[in-house]
Amino acid sequence: MIADFLDRRRRLQEIDRICLRLFDTWCEARSLTPLAYLLCCWPLRDSHPAAIRRLQQTLKELRRYHAEGFDAGTFLALDLLVDCLDELTDRADIPVKFSLVN
Secondary structure (H helix, E strand, O other): OHHHHHHHHHHHHHHHHHHHHHHHHHHHHOOHHHHHHHHOOOOOOOOOHHHHHHHHHHHHHHHHHOHHHOOHHHHHHHHHHHHHHHHHHHHHHOOOOOOOOO
């Protein structure tokens, strides 16, 4: 359980690091559309699954509808970010099953 907590914390830190890098890049380039998408759901106020899913869906929509101005580094960062988010949301969706031991 502690290992899962530490892994989740490490992944959240990685997500925050990538988002910060994208934020800096888009601020320097004055890319308003990507910034608007990112800032509507980041920084994460908490690490609840709903907040993570919102960030995940928002970034997928950004990539789908506004990718024309992205360079290879931005695509790579978004792919890595979405992969990290997918892993966290997949883990959050796994139901816990209890069983009685005979």
